[in-house]
Amino acid sequence: MSQQPVSPVRSLRVDRLYKEYTAGKPILSDISFEVSSKSSVAIIGPSGTGKSTLIRCVNKLIPPTSGTIYVSGENITDLHGAQLRRARRKIGMVFQEFNLVERLTVMENVLCGRLGYVSPLRAWLRRYPKTDIDMAFNLLESIGLIDFTRQRADSLSGGQRQRVGIARAIMQEPHVLLADEPTSSLDPKTSVEIMELLVSLTETHQIPLIINIHDVELAKRFTTRIIGIARGGIVFDGPPSELSNDHLQDIYGGENWLQ
Amino acid sequence: MSNTPATRDYGRPFRANWLARSGWLIALLYTLYAANLLDISWERFIVGLDNGAKFLGEMVPPNFSRWKLLIENLIETIEIAIIASAFGVLFSLPVGLFAARNLMPGWITWPFRTFIALCRSFHPVIFAILFVKAVGFGPLAGILTLIFASIGFIGKLFAEAVEEISLKPVEALRATGAPFMSVIIYGVLPQVLNRFIGFSSYQLDANLRNSTMVGIVGAGGIGGTLFSAFQRFDYDFLAAILISIIALVMVSEYISAQVKKVFQ
Numbered sequence: 001m002s003q004q005p006v007s008p009v010r011s012l013r014v015d016r017l018y019k020e021y022t023a024g025k026p027i028l029s030d031i032s033f034e035v036s037s038k039s040s041v042a043i044i045g046p047s048g049t050g051k052s053t054l055i056r057c058v059n060k061l062i063p064p065t066s067g068t069i070y071v072s073g074e075n076i077t078d079l080h081g082a083q084l085r086r087a088r089r090k091i092g093m094v095f096q097e098f099n100l101v102e103r104l105t106v107m108e109n110v111l112c113g114r115l116g117y118v119s120p121l122r123a124w125l126r127r128y129p130k131t132d133i134d135m136a137f138n139l140l141e142s143i144g145l146i147d148f149t150r151q152r153a154d155s156l157s158g159g160q161r162q163r164v165g166i167a168r169a170i171m172q173e174p175h176v177l178l179a180d181e182p183t184s185s186l187d188p189k190t191s192v193e194i195m196e197l198l199v200s201l202t203e204t205h206q207i208p209l210i211i212n213i214h215d216v217e218l219a220k221r222f223t224t225r226i227i228g229i230a231r232g233g234i235v236f237d238g239p240p241s242e243l244s245n246d247h248l249q250d251i252y253g254g255e256n257w258l259q
Numbered sequence: 260m261s262n263t264p265a266t267r268d269y270g271r272p273f274r275a276n277w278l279a280r281s282g283w284l285i286a287l288l289y290t291l292y293a294a295n296l297l298d299i300s301w302e303r304f305i306v307g308l309d310n311g312a313k314f315l316g317e318m319v320p321p322n323f324s325r326w327k328l329l330i331e332n333l334i335e336t337i338e339i340a341i342i343a344s345a346f347g348v349l350f351s352l353p354v355g356l357f358a359a360r361n362l363m364p365g366w367i368t369w370p371f372r373t374f375i376a377l378c379r380s381f382h383p384v385i386f387a388i389l390f391v392k393a394v395g396f397g398p399l400a401g402i403l404t405l406i407f408a409s410i411g412f413i414g415k416l417f418a419e420a421v422e423e424i425s426l427k428p429v430e431a432l433r434a435t436g437a438p439f440m441s442v443i444i445y446g447v448l449p450q451v452l453n454r455f456i457g458f459s460s461y462q463l464d465a466n467l468r469n470s471t472m473v474g475i476v477g478a479g480g481i482g483g484t485l486f487s488a489f490q491r492f493d494y495d496f497l498a499a500i501l502i503s504i505i506a507l508v509m510v511s512e513y514i515s516a517q518v519k520k521v522f523q
Contacts, residue, residue, distance in 0.1 A: 059434055088436030099431035103449040112445055116436030123437075124444045165431075172435055 010072050010175040010208055011036035012058065012091075017067030019050065019057055028054055029232045031067070035176065035225075040199055040209040042219035045229035046252050051212040054229070055178045058210075059091040060084060072175045089116035092169030092207070094198070096181035098161040100168075102154040106145060109153050109164050110136045113171025132171075139167045143197060159190035163197060170201055177202055179211040183218065191215070195222040216248065314494065321502055322495035328484065329503055336480035336507070339401045339473070340466040346402075347409020347466070348459045354410055355417030355455075362421065362429075362447065375418070378411030387473040398479030405466045405473070412465070413458045417451065420458075424450040456522045460515035467511045471504050 017031040027050040035041050043051050056062040058069055060076070068077045076087040092113075100109045114132045115123055122128065140146045143163040148156065153164060162182060169177055179198060183191035195211075199222050202209040213219045219226055220240035228236030228243070228251040236247045245258050294300075323329070357363055358371040381389075383404050390400035429446040437445070474482025481500060488497040 061430060061434060082438075085436040085438060088434060091434070093431065093434040095427065095431060097427055099427040101428040101432075101446060101449050103452075104445065108445070112432060112437070113435055115432060115438070115441045115445060118441075120438055120440035120444060123441050168431070168435070 009037050010206060011070075012176040012208055012210070013068075013070040014058065015068040015070070017054070017057060017069070018065045019053055019062070020065050026065070026232055028057070028229075031229075031234060033227060033234065033237065035208040035210060037206055037208060038203055039225060040202065040223040041211070041225045041227060042223040043210065043212050043227045043229060044214070044216055044219055044251060047214075049229050050232065051229060052180050055093070055180050055210070055212055058176075058178060059088050059093065085116060089172050090175040092172045092174030092177040094162070094165050094169050094177065094179040094182045096184050098158075098165045098185070100153040100161055100164055103152060105150050105152055106140070106156070106164055107136060107149045110139060110167045110171055113168040116172065136167075136171060139170060142201075143167055158186050159193060162186065162190075162194050166194070166197060166201065170205060170207075173205075174207055177207050177209045179209065179213075181212050181214065184214060191218060199223075216243075317492075317494040318498035320495065321498035323499045325496060325499075329481075329499060332474075332481035332484050332500075333503055333507060335398060336470045336474075336482075337467070339398050339405065339470040339480050340463065343402045343405030343470070344409060344459070344463040344466045347406045347462065348413060350406070351410045351413035351417060352455070354414040356421060356443065356447075358414060358418035359421035361424075361426065362443075371414075372418075375411055375414045378407045379415065383408045383469050383473065384476060387476045387478040391477050396477040396479075401470055401473040401478035401480055404478060405469055408469065409462050409466060413455075413462050416458045417455055420451045420454045421447060453522050457519060460518050464508070464511050464515050468504075468508055471507075 011034065013034040015032050017028060018026055019028040020026040031054060033041075043054065045051050053062055057064040057067075060069075060079075064077070068075060070076070071087060071090050074087070076084070079087050101112065104112075108126075111123075111128055111132060114128060118128060118132070137146070137149075140149055143166065145156075145160060145163055145167075148160065153161060156164065162185075166182075177198075182198065183194050186194060195218055198209060198211070201207075209223075211219070211223065220243065224239065226236065226238065226240050226243050227234055228247060230251045230253075235250055236243065248258060249255050354371055354375065358368050358375055360368050386404040386407055387400060390403045394400050394403065424447060428450075429442060432442045432446040470480045470482075471485070472482050474480040474484070475486045477483060481504065485497065485500045485504075488494075488500060
């Protein structure tokens with residue numbers, strides 16, 4: 001894992017993003033923020049405010065209604081087809097339910113991160129370039145799953161699966177890593193381990209990290225910046241130390257739960 | 260808690276479904292009426308049994324003296340089934356994929372779904388008659404018949420299997436920027452491959468059975484010999500043919516069970 005192209009600075013900029021599923025009822029309105037190099041950002045907010053939608057708008061799995069998205073300075077908003085796929089390679093994604101291909105091996109799942117770089121024929125024949133294979137082995141070593149290389153993904157535990165999911169995203173050599181509730185399907189101890197892994201891997205690879213997360217304590221502990229979303233807009237954007245109970249009350253509503 | 264009487268009358272705990280009850284009653288009455296109409300009575304059944312006993316008597320012992328013809332016919336039957344299955348499986352993989360509504364837009368799926376529906380709309384015998392008229396007597400008509408039957412069966416079930424897959428890995432692969440074919444190869448096929456092999460081996464089985472039948476209308480295989488044995492009241496040879504068909508089907512079932520074990 002020696003390749004670390006430092007320039008240009010890896011970054012994500014979201015500019016005035018709107019998303020409405022039904023016209024006139026925006027679920028996200030006027031979202032703007034920027035993340036670059038080593039920073040890690042947590043996005044918090046009540047269920048159903050569109051945190052998942054926001055993350056999927058970034059790589060256009062869900063098309064945004066309006067607004068602009070820049071990855072390392074490149075405007076990807078209007079890309080289609082092959083160009084969009086090339087842009088998606090730069091955006092790694094980690095999912096709540098891991099989204100592994102259960103019947104494939106751990107190695108095959110990790111190499112899925114290279115599918116954007118390899119032709120379908122070579123992928124089908126498992127003829128990945130040597131550098132990809134080496135990178136996968138190194139990553140599996142660093143996430144502690146080297147002994148599971150040839151096992152099927154459905155034989156792993158939840159925490160192990162999420163490690164594979166993270167390795168798959170890192171394999172893309174992304175310019176930004178999006179994590180959608182990466183710990184919500186895991187127990188508290190495993191959640192902490194997964195957060196540690198996410199933060200440490202993105203720091204060593206200098207990838208800006210954006211995490212949707214329900215657990216405010218985890219968010220405060222592992223990230224350097226928190227964005228609070230409520231009622232479709234950003235209502236808080238700052239370091240964890242500035243996030244007060246008043247802000248939380250504003251984001252989630254009510255107060256009894258804060259005792 | 261035990262035996263505390265309800266504090267007030269809540270009414271009946273289950274709802275009586277009078278619609279279903281009357282439905283059952285009507286079905287029963289119609290069955291009796293139809294049997295009466297077609298003159299299916301106990302006396303008629305006894306007469307039939309008598310006839311059947313005579314027929315069975317003439318079948319014993321089976322006559323294997325023309326075993327050369329029998330083997331020749333069996334080989335042709337197996338050839339028809341295997342060639343038809345190979346091409347049927349080959350064609351139904353893309354047809355099933357293109358007919359899956361969760362992966363393809365409507366303007367692609369509907370022609371393929373229509374094609375599958377056409378393949379399924381006729382019984383193989385009708386297809387066989389059509390193809391005998393179109394390409395002439397012989398195994399080619401039988402092969403074409405069973406190819407269409409295979410596409411109808413495997414294509415439809417495979418499309419349904421694809422429609423039932425989890426889209427989560429598919430989403431993840433799309434997010435990596437993988438091209439469409441790679442998403443299919445890595446995200447879709449692993450989820451459905453063992454079912455596809457199950458359908459295919461079942462269809463090979465069905466094709467073996469059906470290829471014994473297409474010969475009756477002149478489309479090759481052992482069916483033709485079977486039919487002429489019938490017409491010549493050659494019942495002991497008929498018994499030999501039936502026994503060979505049973506043996507063939509049992510062997511094929513054993514083989515397809517072994518194949519499924521390998522791909523579990």
